[in-house]
Amino acid sequence: MRTSDTHGCPTRGKYGTVADKDGNTIRFRTKREAERAADAEEGKARSGSWKDPWAGQVTFGAYASRWYAEQDLAASTMQNYRRHLEEHLLPEFEDRTIASIQRADVEAWDKKERTLYAASSVKTWRGTLHLLFEDAVDEGLRDDNPATKRRGRGKRAGRSRDRGPEKVIADPLGVLLSAERASLLSGRDVEFVSVVTKGYTGMRWGELVGLETEFLRPAALRVEWQLCELDSGFFERCPPKDDSYRTVDAPPWLTRLWSGHIARTQPTSCRCHGKTYVFRGQGVSRTGETGAKLVDVARRAGVSTGTVSNVLNRPDAVAEATRGRVREAIEALGFSRGGGAVDQAAHWRRNGLATWLFTPAASGWYPKKAPQEARPVPVLADPWPGVPARGRGATGRADACWVPVAKGLTPHGLRHTHKTRTEGFRTPTKLMDERLGHMDGSVQARYTHITREMRHDLLANLTAEWEASLDARLAMSDTSPVGVLDALLRERSRARP
Known part of the structure; x- marks a missing residue:
């Protein structure tokens, strides 16, 4: 057989020794077997299919x-x-x-x-x-x-154990109650508006976090960007998944919710991207913090948060009797400035919101976090649906705990929820795919088109479900500690015959 270079590669008309796939030289019993193997390798080299056994x-x-x-x-x-x-x-x-x-x-x-x-x-x-x-x-x-x-190949029995749990979804009332509870846990209206937005648009998490004010429209929102949270803690502004740029139609009640939110919060541009986002996150002191907050002190003392702030910063501006009530509430709740200060971060952390706001809101339980085990969210009975009790001795002061709205529901589960609800409306697949940012390259999809009537019917169905959820919530209580929902309930109550 012809000689070769040190790697067994064919160079200048020469070929290497015959080797196995691990690069080891094969020893043949007879000269004839060796010649046949060499001829086979030479044929591979001439056809271009020869592979260097040492490359592996x-x-x-x-x-x-x-x-x-x-x-x-x-x-x-x-x-x-x-x-x-x-x-x-x-x-x-x-x-x-x-x-x-x-x-x-x-x-x-x-x-x-x-x-x-x-x-x-x-x-x-x-x-x-x-x-x-x-x-x-x-x-x-x-x-x-x-x-x-x-x-x-392999065993058939037990394969079902490898499947992940089925995604939990919620009904319209479940979406509203989860939004209300998340807002009660955060002490802001922001979470109510954002959870409702996710439940009624099916936006992906990164798209919701990355929604900029300039992409809100009079009757829709435009998905142009998403924010991707990296391990470094930085949020990368990038195109939506699979380039799923799209316009998501919105009913009038939802666009009013957005405009009211913008008017209340007056968002400003973030330092990391220089963009103005619709929703802002919570600061480190609030994410996962179960200690007493400023709003808790105000509720216990029967005063406004502004009065509590004055007691902490300008006590001479507050009447002595009021100062006494506020200080008593501070002492009873174990309030501290660091744990109770309202702070806003530029963006939500996925784990922070899902773990400490959304999951307790949907399931009624705080998750396990060393050294504490999983535990029910303790709430005060008044006002309904129960304001979370926080601070020293919270469990002892609580009157009850929340029952689950949809145990196992996740923020992404709201996307599944929206898809399922629109299926129930018999919404055409083409319109559902456009709304969720899904691609269908089939011939049937090419020959199907979205009409104005299809969009109108979908928005009408979404509005009917929203109004039904408000009616169901009114039947439970006609007020809410969440300001934006309280206003919606009063408006709905006046509109009903």
Whole structure:
């Protein structure tokens, strides 16, 4: 057989020794077998299908670093790939060569990970591993992809346990009550307006956080950007997912809710992007803070928050009797300036809002956070639906706790809720896809078009559900501690026959 260079590559008309897929030289029993193998390899080289057996000797760690550097994807996707590699794939495969990793190795890793993490998470990490090996195959570093799941293999029983829980949705009253409770927990009207907006538009989380005031329209909103929260704490302003730019029609009552919100909050541009956003987040002292707040002191003392502020900053401006009531409330609640100060951050943190505002609002429970276990949200009975009791001895002072509105409901579940409700209206699929930012490349979709009547019917149905939810809420109580909802209830009560 002809000679070769040190790597076994064919150069200047010469070919290397016949090697297996791991780069090891194959020893043949007879000269005839060796000649046949050499002729086969020579044929591969001439046809362009010959692969360098030594190429697969690059380590997984070295290839993964190069592979990651070559990706040009959205910042959130790059962040996820980095997590998958650094936290789950490199610890197992970093020092192994690309060619030496076999299907059994991947299956053993998969099985081990499933004993520690949710099956859905392991499936995601394996998907990244599969993608990396697919590129390695394309580059000729190996012949097959060991991360490929073979169909119809393995046990059938118990597969249903690997499925994630079904997404929880809410009815229109559930959306309204979740919005009201989230606002009570935050002490602001902002959460009420934002939760209702998400429930009646189906916007993605990043699109809601990234909604700029300039994209509010008289009868709609325009989705042009989203804010993606990175591990560094920075929010990247980027196009919506899959370039799903769109105009979302809104009924008159919802646009009035937005305009009233803008008039009350007077939003200003943020320092990080120089843009003015419709919704602002909460400061660090408020996110996850269950201590007494300024509004709690005011309620207990029977005064306004402005009076409490005066007692703290200009006590001589307040009557002695009032000062005494406020100080008594401060002492009883264990209020401190740092824990109770109202602060606004430029943007919501996804985990902060979901964990400490939305989840307790929907489920009626605060989540587990060391050293505290999960616990019901303690509330005062008056005014209805119960103002959260906070501060020292909150549980002892509480009259009751919230019952679940929709246990397991998440902010993204409101997107599922909106889709489900519009399905119930028999809304044409084309209009639903436009509203949610979904793409349908089928021939049927090309021949279907959205009419003015379709839009009108959808908005009429959304309005009917909103009014029905207000009526149901009025039947429970005709007032609310949430200012914006209280005004809506009074308006609805006057409008009813």
